[in-house]
Amino acid sequence: MLEVDMATRELRSITGKHAPLDQIAKGLNFSEGPAWNSQTGEFFYTDIVGNAIWKWKEGEGHHVVMKPSRFANGLTFDKVGRLLVAGWGGRTVWRVELDGSHTTLVSRYRGMKLNSPNDIVVRSDGLVYFTDSFGALCNVGMGFEDVQRYMDFAGVFSVTPDGKRLRLVIPNMVYPNGLCFSPDEGLLYVNDSRLGLINVYSVRDDGTVGKGRVFYTAVGNESGIPDGMKCDVEGNVYCTGPGGIHIIAPNGKLLGRLRIPDHTTNIGWGDKGWHSLYITTYHGVYRTRLRTAGIPVGSGFR
Amino acid sequence: MNWKFERIAGPYDGPLGGLAWDGAGMLFSDIMNSTIYRFDPKDKGVRIWRKHTNRTNGIAFGENKVLYGCQEGSRRVVRYESDGSTTLTTQVMRDGHVHNHPCAVTVDRRGRVWCCDPYNELATWGPQLFGKLEHASVLRLSQDPAPQRRTWVIDRMTFDTTNPRGLALSPDERILYVSENNIVEDGCRELRAYGILPDGTLAKPLVMCTFGKDVRGAQRGIEGICVAADGNVLGCGGWKRNGPGPLIYVFSPKGAIIGTHEIPGDLPVQCAFGDAGLDALYVTTGDGFLFRARRTGLRGGRKTDR
Numbered sequence: 001m002l003e004v005d006m007a008t009r010e011l012r013s014i015t016g017k018h019a020p021l022d023q024i025a026k027g028l029n030f031s032e033g034p035a036w037n038s039q040t041g042e043f044f045y046t047d048i049v050g051n052a053i054w055k056w057k058e059g060e061g062h063h064v065v066m067k068p069s070r071f072a073n074g075l076t077f078d079k080v081g082r083l084l085v086a087g088w089g090g091r092t093v094w095r096v097e098l099d100g101s102h103t104t105l106v107s108r109y110r111g112m113k114l115n116s117p118n119d120i121v122v123r124s125d126g127l128v129y130f131t132d133s134f135g136a137l138c139n140v141g142m143g144f145e146d147v148q149r150y151m152d153f154a155g156v157f158s159v160t161p162d163g164k165r166l167r168l169v170i171p172n173m174v175y176p177n178g179l180c181f182s183p184d185e186g187l188l189y190v191n192d193s194r195l196g197l198i199n200v201y202s203v204r205d206d207g208t209v210g211k212g213r214v215f216y217t218a219v220g221n222e223s224g225i226p227d228g229m230k231c232d233v234e235g236n237v238y239c240t241g242p243g244g245i246h247i248i249a250p251n252g253k254l255l256g257r258l259r260i261p262d263h264t265t266n267i268g269w270g271d272k273g274w275h276s277l278y279i280t281t282y283h284g285v286y287r288t289r290l291r292t293a294g295i296p297v298g299s300g301f302r
Numbered sequence: 303m304n305w306k307f308e309r310i311a312g313p314y315d316g317p318l319g320g321l322a323w324d325g326a327g328m329l330f331s332d333i334m335n336s337t338i339y340r341f342d343p344k345d346k347g348v349r350i351w352r353k354h355t356n357r358t359n360g361i362a363f364g365e366n367k368v369l370y371g372c373q374e375g376s377r378r379v380v381r382y383e384s385d386g387s388t389t390l391t392t393q394v395m396r397d398g399h400v401h402n403h404p405c406a407v408t409v410d411r412r413g414r415v416w417c418c419d420p421y422n423e424l425a426t427w428g429p430q431l432f433g434k435l436e437h438a439s440v441l442r443l444s445q446d447p448a449p450q451r452r453t454w455v456i457d458r459m460t461f462d463t464t465n466p467r468g469l470a471l472s473p474d475e476r477i478l479y480v481s482e483n484n485i486v487e488d489g490c491r492e493l494r495a496y497g498i499l500p501d502g503t504l505a506k507p508l509v510m511c512t513f514g515k516d517v518r519g520a521q522r523g524i525e526g527i528c529v530a531a532d533g534n535v536l537g538c539g540g541w542k543r544n545g546p547g548p549l550i551y552v553f554s555p556k557g558a559i560i561g562t563h564e565i566p567g568d569l570p571v572q573c574a575f576g577d578a579g580l581d582a583l584y585v586t587t588g589d590g591f592l593f594r595a596r597r598t599g600l601r602g603g604r605k606t607d608r
Contacts, residue, residue: 029431049431138356138376139428140393140400147380148388149354263429282429 002288003259006219011247011256014236014292021260024056024278025285029141033075034228034278034285035083036270036297043270044083045280046072049141053085056285071142074119074228074266077298078161079126086117089136089144093117093128093159105163112150114157116142119178119228119266122298123185126161127207129169131176131190156190158207169209170201178229178239178266182250183295189215189237191226198226198239198248216248220257228266228280232292238277240264245279260286269294305550305563305583305595310341311348312567312591319359320406321526321574321584322369323608328576328584330592331358333374338382341584341592343577352382356427360406360417360526360572362606370415372404377426379404379417379443391415391443392454400432401441401456406468406526406572408606410475415443416459418466418480440466440480459504464490468572470527470535472555473603478504479535481524487515491523493537493553510535510557518544524551526572526586531603534560538570538585550585552600567591575602 002019004011025031029049036043042055044065052067053075066072071089078084083096084105091114092107105128107114116136121129136142137149156170156179170176175194181187181203188209191198198216201209218226220242229239235250244260245267262281270276271287274294279286312318316334323329328341329351338358340351357375361382364370369382370391377400378393393400403422409415420438440460446453460466460480468481478496485491491513497505513523521544524537535553540546548570550563569588576584576594580602585593602608 030429134354135428137354138373138426140377140426140432142428143376143378143390145389146387147376147390148352148382148386150386152353282431 004256005243005259006254007256008254010249014232014247014255014290015258015288016291019288019290021286021288023284024287025054025062026283028283028285030265030282031280031285032073032228032265033086034266034268034270034280035075035077036268036274036276036278037077037081037083038270038274038296038298039081043278044075045278045285046075048073048088071136071144073117073136074130076120076122078122078128079124079298081298084120084122084128086120086130088116088118089142091116091136091144091146093120093130103163105161106157106159106166109151109157109166109168113146113148115149115151115154118176121179121181123181123207128159128161129156129179129188130159131156131179133175133177133193135175167207169207170212173199177227180230180237181295182231183233183235189229189231191229191239193225193227196226196241198229198237216246216252216254218242218246219254223263227264228268230267230269230294232269232290232294234292236292238267240266245277258288269297305598307563307565307585307593307595309566310346310584310592310594311339312587314590316590317569317571317588318586318590318592319571320361320372321572321576321586322361322363322606323574323576323580323584323602324363324367328574328592329361329369330584330586331355331361331371333357333359336375338369338371343582355382357424360404362407362409362415364409364415365413370407370409372407372417374403374405374422374424375427377401377403377432379407379415392456395435395456395458399435402434402438404441406466408470408604410471413445416469416471416478417441417443418469420465420467437461437463438465439463440469440478457502460496462507468524468526468537470529470607471604472529473531473533475604477555479510479527479529480507481527481537481539483523483525485520485522487520489520491521493524493527493535493557495555495557508557510553511537511551511559513539513545516544521545522569525570528573528575528607529603530575530600530607531580532600533603534600536573536583536600538573540570542568548587550583563595565593567593575600575608580608
């Protein structure tokens with residue numbers, strides 16, 4: 001059973017009275033990258049310290065997709081159904097083509113190696129956004145080959161699907177981590193783990209964003225920080241934080257928290273109708289099912 | 303002989319740590335600001351040598367101008383390569399556990415990397431996924447000699463330390479000097495000399511100097527060590543709080559105190575020889591200074607003591 005706290009009435013309309021909480025995977029060491037492939041019915045996730053990308057299918061169990069994974073972190077799918085990877089320890093953003101080959105989209109900005117791409121999202125026109133925090137360069141057990149940080153800033157980048165046009169969209173964050181669009185893609189939410197808050201930016205058609213403002217500051221003293229983040233179809237923002245997952249209305253008001261029994265790292269929508277929420281934690285993967293649907297990943301491969 | 307220490311740099315807003323002479327300039331670590339600086343004696347300029355060093359403390363040159371650094375903020379010994387990149391050794395013991403927070407390092411002629419691996423009250427960056435070891439020891443990192451492997455392995459060298467803070471090898475590399483510096487009332491504070499046995503393990507140590515306690519509490523023992531070409535051992539020890547104060551001690555190889563030299567700052571951390579004749583002694587302090595005494599009458603010995 002899923003437990004909640006700080007709950008408003010609106011939260012109950014999201015969770016219902018008896019939402020389940022099932023553990024799908026355990027024994028992992030910093031699980032991340034939850035991403036549902038609606039074409040195959042497979043759920044993808046990473047084990048960062050375990051240096052692997054995994055997939056899981058109901059009734060079929062877990063299978064290694066890639067190991068070693070160069071300490072891959074965030075995952076998503078694009079419209080075509082290709083897996084996109086925030087490369088983290090490997091310091092690149094790369095894609096698995098439909099034939100299984102790998103394409104590196106970006107590895108450097110103005111000649112400098114990226115910090116360590118953390119999480120990733122695709123706009124419906126195919127433009128790829130990713131956060132570039134520096135954690136893999138200093139966290140224990142996540143470094144790989146070159147751990148020197150070259151850029152004095154950490155920001156959010158966009159890159160075209162052909163990898164040719166890389167743009168620094170948000171230049172001035174301390175530790176950018178999770179990111180997601182509002183349902184109409186008019187807003188981009190980006191959280192900052194060090195500052196413990198979520199910023200919101202208006203998004204222009206050309207992919208650039210406005211100045212931005214603080215949207216929400218995480219509450220609670222439990223284990224957990226703003227990390228993974230996704231929106232539902234109503235525009236509510238779901239963000240990891242102290243105690244589990246914080247659900248925030250579009251006006252910035254906390255609707256309540258989903259309590260998860262392990263330090264929560266990221267979340268991803270999936271299953272039929274996109275009503276399930278897959279939850280990665282330090283040591284496992286959980287799943288709940290909600291009344292509200294999430295925004296389809298890769299626009300549901302329409 | 304009285305040494306006159308001059309202030310070279312500082313105060314920085316935090317402790318300075320490791321020192322390494324690159325042949326023409328002295329590198330020193332600004333631990334909390336994650337920066338390694340380089341002092342050039344020719345123009346007396348201090349310039350950034352490397353940024354984003356994850357709280358690197360101890361540093362020492364190895365082969366091919368590689369600088370080994372103890373990243374206290376990341377619990378690892380890294381290689382600062384001459385092309386500007388930073389590569390890894392390993393932070394995993396043979397039993398699969400991650401070691402503690404290496405703080406001081408030296409490199410022997412065979413390219414093996416010796417480090418002190420104490421606990422550190424400051425957590426590493428990022429998630430705390432790995433517990434600390436049940437011991438705080440001197441470790442030795444070495445690379446598998448097979449050319450197609452070259453993987454790093456760690457050997458635990460001491461089994462009798464609780465807070466090793468400094469280390470250095472004798473000029474013939476037959477003795478490992480270690481400062482055990484556990485600054486609590488019942489803690490052990492000794493400068494020790496471990497013979498290195500033919501099988502590569504360490505003999506039971508000889509104690510060269512012991513530090514006590516008084517009504518003002520435990521005295522601060524030796525932190526950083528370096529060895530002069532003549533085999534004399536230099537230790538950075540003491541503080542203003544009690545005892546004889548912050549000093550550079552010069553010990554004979556047998557442990558006789560040949561001399562002590564007051565330094566103007568507090569909490570001396572590391573010392574190393576530098577300058578053209580290798581006869582200047584540089585000292586970093588916990589209150590953020592780099593000092594230098596010229597014409598010490600001693601000379602730097604092994605490469606990693608400069």
